[in-house]
Amino acid sequence: MGCYLVTGIAGFIGAAVAEALLERGHEVTGVDNLSTGRRERAPARALLFQADCQDGRLYEGILPRRPYDAILHIAGQSSGEISFDDPVYDLRTNTESTLRLLRFALDVGCRRFLYASSMSVYGTPETPLVTEDAPARPRSFYGVGKLASEHYLRLYEEYGVRSTALRLFNVYGEGQNMDNMRQGMVSIYLAMMARDGRILVRGSPDRFRDFVHIRDVTDAFLACLDHPESAGRVVNIGGSGRVFVRELVDKLRALSPAPVEVEYAQGTPGDVFGIAADRSLAAACLGYAPRVTLDQGLARMYAWHTAGPGKP
Ligand SMILES: NC(=O)c1ccc[n+]([C@@H]2O[C@H](COP(=O)([O-])OP(=O)(O)OC[C@H]3O[C@@H](n4cnc5c(N)ncnc54)[C@H](O)[C@@H]3O)[C@@H](O)[C@H]2O)c1
Numbered sequence: 001m002g003c004y005l006v007t008g009i010a011g012f013i014g015a016a017v018a019e020a021l022l023e024r025g026h027e028v029t030g031v032d033n034l035s036t037g038r039r040e041r042a043p044a045r046a047l048l049f050q051a052d053c054q055d056g057r058l059y060e061g062i063l064p065r066r067p068y069d070a071i072l073h074i075a076g077q078s079s080g081e082i083s084f085d086d087p088v089y090d091l092r093t094n095t096e097s098t099l100r101l102l103r104f105a106l107d108v109g110c111r112r113f114l115y116a117s118s119m120s121v122y123g124t125p126e127t128p129l130v131t132e133d134a135p136a137r138p139r140s141f142y143g144v145g146k147l148a149s150e151h152y153l154r155l156y157e158e159y160g161v162r163s164t165a166l167r168l169f170n171v172y173g174e175g176q177n178m179d180n181m182r183q184g185m186v187s188i189y190l191a192m193m194a195r196d197g198r199i200l201v202r203g204s205p206d207r208f209r210d211f212v213h214i215r216d217v218t219d220a221f222l223a224c225l226d227h228p229e230s231a232g233r234v235v236n237i238g239g240s241g242r243v244f245v246r247e248l249v250d251k252l253r254a255l256s257p258a259p260v261e262v263e264y265a266q267g268t269p270g271d272v273f274g275i276a277a278d279r280s281l282a283a284a285c286l287g288y289a290p291r292v293t294l295d296q297g298l299a300r301m302y303a304w305h306t307a308g309p310g311k312p
Contacts, residue, residue, distance in 0.1 A: 003027040005068045005110075007053050007101065008075030009046060010037030012176045013116060013168075013217060016312075017072060019043050020218045029064060032075060035093075036177060041311070053097035059104045070112035070225060073101050079183035080120050080270045083142035090141045091148075098149035102156040102163075113153065113163040114224050117234065119210070121147040121167060124272050128208075128242060131278040132167070132234050140270030150234055162231035164224045166217075169238045169277050173214030173297055174304035174312030182268075185245070186211060186298070189252055190305060193260050199253075203267030205246035210276035212239030213297035214312075216290040223286040230285045238277025240294040251295065255302045 004021050008014030009030025014037070018028045028046040031053055042048050051058045053075050076094045077083065083090040098115065105113050120143035121136045138144045153163040172186035181188055189199045220237045224230045253260045282288035292300075304312055 001025050001027060002069035003029070003066060005029050005031070005063070005071045006046070007031045007071075007073050007097070008037065008116070009048060010034055010039055010042040011074070011078075013171060013214065014072075014074040015041045015043065016175060016214050016218045017074060017221045018046050020222055022046065024222070026069075029068075031058065031063065036078070036180060041175070052093070054092045054100060056100060059100060059107070063104070065108045067109040068105075069110070070114060071101055071105050071110055072114045072221060073098055074116040076116065077142070079180070080140035080142040081182050081268045083140050083145070084269045087141035091145050094142065094145040095148045095152075099152050102152055102161055105161045106156065106159050111160060111162055112225070112231070113156070113161050114221055115149060115153055115163060115165040117150055117165040117167045118143065118146045119167050119169045119236070119275055119277065121150065122272075122275060125275050128274060129276050129278040130236065132236055132281055139272060143270070157232050162228070164230045164232075165234040166220055166224070166237045167234055167277075168217060169210040169212050169236070169275070171212055171214060171217050173301050175214060176301070178305060185209060185248065186252075186301065189249065190301065193252055193256055194305060197256075197258055198261040198263065199249055200263050200265060201245060201249065202265050203245070203271055204273070205249065205264065206244060207271075208242045208244045208274040208276060209248070210238040210240055211243055211248070211294055211297070212237060212290060213292035215292050219291070220282065220286060220288050223288055227286050233281070233285060235282050235285065236277035236279060237282055237288065238279050239290040239292070239297075242274070242276040243294060251298055255298060
């Protein structure tokens with residue numbers, strides 16, 4: 001049995017990853033400031049500390065100082081659009097937090113660090129499918145912060161903290177925050193559709209994305225722990241491959257028993273036109289292949305949302 005520290009444990013991805021670790025019989029300690037997360041989302045069997053990961057006091061006697069088998073840093077402000085509201089907050093919450101956690105890892109003798117990075121580091125890609133060695137020119141403060149975090153990981157590699165940054169593409173699925181109307185294309189459209197019978201698309205329907213179900217993201221984090229050869233790398237985690245926004249909208253409309261109107265408006269700051277993951281490296285160093293198709297994932301999420309609030 002191992003012991004793991006998971007940040008963002010009361011959020012969409014952190015809760016799912018923590019649950020998967022617990023299912024494997026591990027012990028999990030969690031940190032969350034409950035800014036977007038909810039206490040009841042965090043697995044009850046995990047020890048939860050309510051705190052900001054960028055707050056130095058957390059590491060001076062509040063968090064248990066154990067040689068964790070790994071730290072999984074998943075906490076963060078997760079919206080490119082929101083990062084334009086207060087870039088300094090974004091830097092602190094997403095990047096200073098990484099630096100402090102890396103230092104903590106070193107201090108307590110933890111030698112494995114996984115990080116929830118993002119496709120946002122690429123900015124506007126030069127090719128429809130991006131590989132990890134494509135130029136990283138983020139177009140949002142959020143993307144800059146994620147890229148800086150990746151560089152901190154690289155520096156700490158030299159001190160022996162072996163890290164893997166997963167560049168997650170558009171994550172969706174059961175358990176996603178359906179009230180945050182500025183993060184998550186699938187969750188936003190689905191929430192609008194269920195609430196108003198109408199989807200407002202901000203930006204062109206010809207844009208495209210790569211949608212990855214939470215189950216596959218959880219598998220990818222666990223695969224990092226099983227594959228030490230993923231240490232020292234940044235790895236794309238995609239799912240559906242290239243899917244146009246209009247295709248996503250059609251798939252969602254098909255799930256609704258009632259008619260759904262679609263309206264279009266201007267795009268949001270920092271949004272990129274089209275991006276999808278080349279998954280070759282994930283396959284090679286993690287044995288990763290997505291298992292949930294977009295149709296399956298959307299159907300599951302729709303069923304979860306229409307059944308009412310609750311854990312997935
Ligand atoms: N959802 C996606 O599509 C996606 C894609 C790429 C990367 N990511 C990254 O994955 C991570 C998790 O995203 P999510 O979709 O689960 O979002 P989420 O908002 O559901 O979860 C984030 C959690 O972190 C907590 N948190 C935020 N800042 C914190 C801080 N400074 N200290 C402690 N707790 C803090 C929140 O309260 C929340 O519980 C984020 O770092 C995000 O940038 C998400």
